[in-house]
Amino acid sequence: MAGYRIEVRGTVQGVGFRPWVCRLARRMGVVGRVQNDPRGVSIEAFASTAVLGRFIDELRTDPLPTARIAELREAPIPDEDLDAFVIESSEASGRKALSIPPDLATCEDCTKELLDERDRRFEYPFTNCTACGPRFTIATGIPYDRAATTMSEFVMCEACRAEFDDVENRRFHAQPNACPECGPSLRLDRLDGHAATASNVLAHAAELLSRGKVVAVKGLGGFHLACDATDGAAVRRLRERKHRDEKPFAVMVQSLAEAGALAEISSEEGALLSAAERPVVLLRRRQDARLAVEVSPDTSLLGLFLPYTPLHHLLLAAARRPLVMTSANVSDEPICFENDEARRRLEGIADAILLHDRKIAMRCDDSVSRVIAGVPTIMRRSRGFVPRPIYLSRPVARPVLACGAHLNNTFCIAMEDTAYFGPHIGDLETVAALDFFEEAIERMQTILSVRPEVVAHDLHPGYPSTRYAQTRTELSVVGVQHHHAHVVSLMAEHGICDQVLGVAYDGTGFGEDGTSWGGDFLLCTAERYERVGTFRPIRLAGGNLAMREVWRIGYALLHDAYDGAPPRNATALLDGVPSSSLLLVKQMIEREINAPRARGVGRYFDGFGALALGRARSTHEGQVAIAWDQVANTSVVDAYPYEIDRRTTPWEVDLRPAVRAAVEDLAASAPPGDVSARFHNALIAATSELLDLLWAERGNLPVALTGGVFQNERLAAGIENVIRNKNEVLRHGAVPPGDGGIALGQALIADAVMRDKG
Numbered sequence: 001m002a003g004y005r006i007e008v009r010g011t012v013q014g015v016g017f018r019p020w021v022c023r024l025a026r027r028m029g030v031v032g033r034v035q036n037d038p039r040g041v042s043i044e045a046f047a048s049t050a051v052l053g054r055f056i057d058e059l060r061t062d063p064l065p066t067a068r069i070a071e072l073r074e075a076p077i078p079d080e081d082l083d084a085f086v087i088e089s090s091e092a093s094g095r096k097a098l099s100i101p102p103d104l105a106t107c108e109d110c111t112k113e114l115l116d117e118r119d120r121r122f123e124y125p126f127t128n129c130t131a132c133g134p135r136f137t138i139a140t141g142i143p144y145d146r147a148a149t150t151m152s153e154f155v156m157c158e159a160c161r162a163e164f165d166d167v168e169n170r171r172f173h174a175q176p177n178a179c180p181e182c183g184p185s186l187r188l189d190r191l192d193g194h195a196a197t198a199s200n201v202l203a204h205a206a207e208l209l210s211r212g213k214v215v216a217v218k219g220l221g222g223f224h225l226a227c228d229a230t231d232g233a234a235v236r237r238l239r240e241r242k243h244r245d246e247k248p249f250a251v252m253v254q255s256l257a258e259a260g261a262l263a264e265i266s267s268e269e270g271a272l273l274s275a276a277e278r279p280v281v282l283l284r285r286r287q288d289a290r291l292a293v294e295v296s297p298d299t300s301l302l303g304l305f306l307p308y309t310p311l312h313h314l315l316l317a318a319a320r321r322p323l324v325m326t327s328a329n330v331s332d333e334p335i336c337f338e339n340d341e342a343r344r345r346l347e348g349i350a351d352a353i354l355l356h357d358r359k360i361a362m363r364c365d366d367s368v369s370r371v372i373a374g375v376p377t378i379m380r381r382s383r384g385f386v387p388r389p390i391y392l393s394r395p396v397a398r399p400v401l402a403c404g405a406h407l408n409n410t411f412c413i414a415m416e417d418t419a420y421f422g423p424h425i426g427d428l429e430t431v432a433a434l435d436f437f438e439e440a441i442e443r444m445q446t447i448l449s450v451r452p453e454v455v456a457h458d459l460h461p462g463y464p465s466t467r468y469a470q471t472r473t474e475l476s477v478v479g480v481q482h483h484h485a486h487v488v489s490l491m492a493e494h495g496i497c498d499q500v501l502g503v504a505y506d507g508t509g510f511g512e513d514g515t516s517w518g519g520d521f522l523l524c525t526a527e528r529y530e531r532v533g534t535f536r537p538i539r540l541a542g543g544n545l546a547m548r549e550v551w552r553i554g555y556a557l558l559h560d561a562y563d564g565a566p567p568r569n570a571t572a573l574l575d576g577v578p579s580s581s582l583l584l585v586k587q588m589i590e591r592e593i594n595a596p597r598a599r600g601v602g603r604y605f606d607g608f609g610a611l612a613l614g615r616a617r618s619t620h621e622g623q624v625a626i627a628w629d630q631v632a633n634t635s636v637v638d639a640y641p642y643e644i645d646r647r648t649t650p651w652e653v654d655l656r657p658a659v660r661a662a663v664e665d666l667a668a669s670a671p672p673g674d675v676s677a678r679f680h681n682a683l684i685a686a687t688s689e690l691l692d693l694l695w696a697e698r699g700n701l702p703v704a705l706t707g708g709v710f711q712n713e714r715l716a717a718g719i720e721n722v723i724r725n726k727n728e729v730l731r732h733g734a735v736p737p738g739d740g741g742i743a744l745g746q747a748l749i750a751d752a753v754m755r756d757k758g
């Protein structure tokens, strides 16, 4: 007999991994034990050397499909006299473990049962097993067992109990296990004053959808608003009622094949769509897609996702059409998740509401992913991912809470060698969002059983997340520069602690000098950074107003490029803006009244986009920038001129020559697509030239491309193509490049600052 201790790290908790190991061991005649530990699962196995070898091979090469093994390490241990293989409960090990896994999409086995007339769970909308179903969103405490979930009010029937207790059954210890006999049930309420039929609720919902009605649907982490995605009038109605301007809606389709009829899908994108996390995936819409243009009026990108609960499967099958499925909220408020709350808040928005009696304990919005220049990149990390840990290559000295930034807020808690992002909170613009932020922090602290000792926040004094951190006076409070945090998030994702050259491009972020940064080159580690490059600033007349009235940025570019006197043919590009407004903005810039300087590369996109597309306004953050990216003519390879000013500290990219060249192009009636391509090419060339200069001066460091602007595929791919032969290039994958990913970097920087202080 020989003995081995095998440590498995990765996504191995809450996916049925322990029972699977147990079955495998018993089949092979291996004795020993398996249990969760704080970092994954550990196995102690005893058998003959040959059998143990095969057992470890099997674990390594043919793992459970729902598990994702990041690392498997084995070491010999002394033989023990055992006669069986058992699953040991986590508590028995005497160590704390995060036992709550993320929610997972309905697995294939459960989907089959759902459609099998002979099965006792035929068409049962709450079917689940150890490989799938709700988890994080139903957990009310720890450890993760049924008593600490919202399923505790349902008592398992005998048949369900037998499955739950049988280690050979795929529902062994499936905490939300249920069936039509004993589990939750579905119902439809009309909010439009009509009576609902009590029987065949799904058929009724499908019928309403086919008539263009808006139906709210209770999902895993909150309610969605659904309507027929092929019916323009229905989609318009939903937009009006939800007060949602032109932001695209996500669309749920029944199958990968149906997704393929609406959008172009690569194999990587197909894998993302089908993954157990089931994110919304941003795809290129097909010209001939049978879909209302109102779904995404302003962009050729289309957010699609596949059903991830049995209820979705049944609803899509009954409706027989793609459905808009957008978070049930008004404007920027958090998603609705309680039945009474939903009925109250959705009155006047939804015509009916499809709901059930399994409570949602924790709100959790859909996640969003996109393949950016070949790399699957998460843009919003929430349902399906939270609370899965991110492993740190260097443990933090004490537990840290990092509060994130302002838009697309998420927070992060780091402890020992793991970091946990909280769910997507959204923009911290409303009282409701702030309440959600605070409540989610409390809950994450509870389920991780951790009390942070350090709290990190953005340097921006006006952010509600900053003010929240400053109220936590019982903790050590550390302010972290926005772009430093972006770069360190990306370093952490790649397990890098040594110095890198970070390129942080975004819309805005508070700089150490009190001005807005966002086009910054940082030589950096978690401990410190040096700002070695930036962009020439733009005056934002009216401050935040300029973000919506992007013509103000366009004008500021002209004013700067022509030394305060742009020619008539240049200002003609701002056709439609009253000359009195232009004059006012000119004066604001010249007298420096409410015209702060901003260096965000995102603002250059806004400004060039405004001039070349004749777009005076942006209805939501990034709208013009995204449109500007998409019009680019890929066959245009030349670039606008630019300069790099090395007399300043830090060095500065000057795009005034590009502005003048674009004005000449537009005066000669060049298509906006050509102007866009030359603008992108100039940014790519300027970035790589500045990197060359910095490498020559500072040594050959790896480059970290981060910030919301790197959601722009043309720019990310363009820069990577030019520099990848010269040096290592890091890009985001598992941590969002935008502000939703910033909290991780904040946590690690705060930890480094506290270490420095001793």
Ligand SMILES: [Zn+2]
Binding pocket: 106, 107, 108, 109, 110, 111, 128, 129, 130, 131, 132, 133
């Ligand atoms: Zn299942």
Ligand SMILES: [Zn+2]
Binding pocket: 156, 157, 158, 159, 160, 161, 178, 179, 180, 181, 182, 183
């Ligand atoms: Zn049952």
Ligand SMILES: [Zn+2]
Binding pocket: 482, 486, 506, 507, 508, 509, 707, 708, 738, 739
């Ligand atoms: Zn940012």
